[in-house]
Amino acid sequence: MPDLYLFLQSKDSGSDSSTREVKLSREYIRLSPISSAIIPHRTPDGRLAKTGYVKLSAFSQSAATDMANAIQEMERQDVQSYILDLRNNPGGLVKAGLDVAQMWLDGDETLVNTLDREGNMQPINMVDGHAITHDPLVVLVNEGSASASEILAGALHDNGRAILVGHKTFGKGKIQSVTELHDGSALFVTVAKYLSPALHDIDQVGITPDVQCTTEDVLREYYSSQLKNNNKNSKEYASLEADSCIMVAEHELDIQESRGTAS
Numbered sequence: 001m002p003d004l005y006l007f008l009q010s011k012d013s014g015s016d017s018s019t020r021e022v023k024l025s026r027e028y029i030r031l032s033p034i035s036s037a038i039i040p041h042r043t044p045d046g047r048l049a050k051t052g053y054v055k056l057s058a059f060s061q062s063a064a065t066d067m068a069n070a071i072q073e074m075e076r077q078d079v080q081s082y083i084l085d086l087r088n089n090p091g092g093l094v095k096a097g098l099d100v101a102q103m104w105l106d107g108d109e110t111l112v113n114t115l116d117r118e119g120n121m122q123p124i125n126m127v128d129g130h131a132i133t134h135d136p137l138v139v140l141v142n143e144g145s146a147s148a149s150e151i152l153a154g155a156l157h158d159n160g161r162a163i164l165v166g167h168k169t170f171g172k173g174k175i176q177s178v179t180e181l182h183d184g185s186a187l188f189v190t191v192a193k194y195l196s197p198a199l200h201d202i203d204q205v206g207i208t209p210d211v212q213c214t215t216e217d218v219l220r221e222y223y224s225s226q227l228k229n230n231n232k233n234s235k236e237y238a239s240l241e242a243d244s245c246i247m248v249a250e251h252e253l254d255i256q257e258s259r260g261t262a263s
Contacts, residue, residue, distance in 0.1 A: 002026070003023050003024065003025050003026060004023075004024040004025075004026055005022070005023055005024070006021070006022045006024060007019055007020070007021055008020055008021075008022055032062060032066045033056055033058045033059070033060050033062065033063050033066065034055070034056060034057075034063070034066040034067055034069075034070050035054075035057075036053060036054045036070045037053045037240060038050050038051070038052055038053070038074065038077060038079060039051045039053050039083075039246070039250075041081075041250055043254060043257070049081065050074075050077065050079045050080055051079065051080070051081050051082065051083060051250060051253065052070075052071070052074040052079035052081070052082045052083070052135075053082075053083045053085065053240060053246070054067065054070050054071070054074075054082065054083070054084050054085065055085040056085065056086055056089055056149075057088075057089055058089060058090065058091070058092045059089070059091060059092030059093045059094070059096035059097050059100075059148040059149075060092055060093065060096065061093065061096065063092070063093070063096040063097075063099075063100060064096050064099035064100050064103075067100050067103060068103055068132065071103060071132045071133060072132060075132065075133055079135065080135055080136075081135050081136040081137070081138075081253045081256075081257075082133070082135055082136070082137045082138070083137075083138050083139075083140060083246060083249045083250075083253075084138070084139045084140070084162070085139075085140045086140060086141050086145045086149040086152065086153060087140050087141060087142040087145060087166060087245070088142065088144035088145070089144070089145055089146070089148075089149040090144065090146050090147065090149070090170075091146050091147025091148040091150075091172065092147070092148055093148065094147070094148050094151060096148065097148030097149070097151045097152040098111050098112070098124065098151070098155075100152055101151075101152050101156060102126050102129045102131075103131065103132045104131050104132070104133070104137060104156055104161050104162070105126060105129050105131055105155070105156070105159055105161055106129050106130060106131050106134075107126065107128070108125050108126055108127060109125065109126050109129065109155075109159045109197070110123045110124065110125050110155075110197040111124050111125065111126060111151070111155040111197065112124050112151050112154065112155060112194050112195070112196065112197065113194070113196070113197065114175060114192045114194060114195075115193055115194075115195055116191060116192040117190075117191060121195070123197075136253050136256040136257065137156065137161060137162040137163075138162060138163050138164075138165050138249040138252050138253055139152075139153050139156055139162045139163070139164050139165070140165055140166045140245050140249060141153050141164055141165075141167070141169050141207065141209055142166045142167040142169070143167055143168060143169065143170055143206075144170065145166075145169040145170060145207075146170035146171075146172040147170075147172045147173070149169065150169045150170070150171070150172065150194075150202050150206065150207050151173075151196075153169065153207055154196030154197065154202065155196070155197060157196075157207070157210075158196050158197035158198040158200070159197055163210050163211065163249075163252045163256070164207065164208075164209035164210050164211070165209055165210065165211045165212075165213060165245055165248050165249050165252060166209045166212070166213050166245055167209065167212065167213065168206045168207065168208050168209070169202075169206040169207045170206055171202060171203060171204045171205050171206035172202070172203065173193050173194035173195075173201070173202030173203030174190045174192075174193055174194075174203050175190070175191055175192040175193060175194065176188045176189060176190050176191065177189050177191050210252075211248060211252060213244055213245040213248055
């Protein structure tokens with residue numbers, strides 16, 4: 001890619017002016033829908049553990065690859081639990097959502113079902129899936145989580161892989177065919193809709209989380225004290241520490257571990 005040259009002219013207080021040439025190097029910038037951080041977390045028994053936080057903003061073509069890379073890197077850093085943040089993720093490629101789901105699940109689990117207008121239901125299953133990690137997982141959702149986000153959240157929840165924390169999702173689960181008309185317009189026809197693995201309707205209904213992001217004062221005080229004791233080495237951690245939903249998610253991860261669900 002060729003460099004770009006700019007000529008800048010500056011004017012002194014007098015009438016004289018000077019011109020200088022500035023070379024700008026141009027590069028391709030790859031935008032990833034993934035951002036991640038490791039959150040130091042003090043468990044109820046006093047241990048300092050690591051929680052991997054992964055924010056997925058959209059289901060683009062690179063979403064699955066970037067997600068796999070993020071999880072594998074955190075596994076190398078001995079993360080013991082995960083928070084997958086799908087809040088305000090409007091969706092994107094459904095296939096990318098299904099590919100991400102398979103990173104957390106084993107076997108031949110059903111990821112989602114399709115129900116057509118005649119009432120015929122067709123499950124979409126994994127084939128000999130192998131999860132990258134079996135560490136405890138909480139998924140964050142809200143009213144801005146739609147389409148592929150809801151499919152992913154439903155797949156992980158209904159297969160017993162994750163606890164959902166947040167607020168009820170948007171409710172976008174239609175499958176539409178598109179026909180282009182002669183005048184350049186298009187006709188969208190709904191031909192089917194998505195149901196979660198447990199046959200919960202997604203379209204116009206949404207997915208209700210297991211736990212709302214409403215922290216009690218006692219819980220706020222508890223996590224406030226923990227945050228003061230934790231090492232704040234990263235900007236990413238500093239920006240997450242005041243998020244009440246993440247506080248609730250960490251609390252749910254503690255409950256999972258106390259019940260012996262951590263593998």
